[in-house]
């Protein structure tokens with residue numbers, strides 16, 4: 001080990017304090033290896049569902065009670081990205097006097113729909129297609145009117161965000177909505193056999209997904 005490293009004991013490294021107090025004890029919150037933590041035992045993991053909570057975000061949560069919308073959470077089960085705010089759990093402060101051994105959730109996820117942004121136009125009715133909860137719906141394919149009242153969907157088009165075990169990349173979705181065949185996509189999994197396979201996708205005239213398999217590689221001439 002080089003001398004200059006050995007000469008710096010780790011406990012002399014600067015401890016980084018956040019510019020916002022602990023919600024439980026009002027004391028300092030420091031940046032630990034894996035968590036933001038306070039000496040009272042309050043703690044938040046720095047990485048939540050693949051998102052690294054930045055110091056600025058943590059300070060915002062401590063100061064305002066919740067973060068801005070964070071767009072790169074990833075569900076461990078489906079691998080799908082989703083958007084949410086991180087919010088201080090209401091119990092975080094109340095827990096101060098509760099049993100120390102009781103499991104505590106210090107943060108809660110507040111799910112938010114991603115900002116409505118058209119991904120393309122509906123192959124059936126030409127309305128905008130928007131991402132809702134991981135799937136691509138025609139804007140007219142909704143059971144909820146502007147005031148939240150129930151309505152009959154005017155169009156039934158939806159492109160599921162996951163096809164045979166694979167999340168569709170947005171580029172493929174755009175190709176499909178533009179009436180184009182996607183490039184070859186890897187990592188589908190057959191529902192019946194469980195076998196992995198590669199395929200390109202295209203939409204049928206009825207708006208359903210169709211697999212296009214690669215032609216057998218031609219022998220060298």
Ligand SMILES: [Zn+2]
Pocket residue numbers: 022023024025026027028038039040041042
């Ligand atoms: Zn504390």
Ligand SMILES: [Zn+2]
Pocket residue numbers: 122123124125126127138139140141155156157
């Ligand atoms: Zn439509």
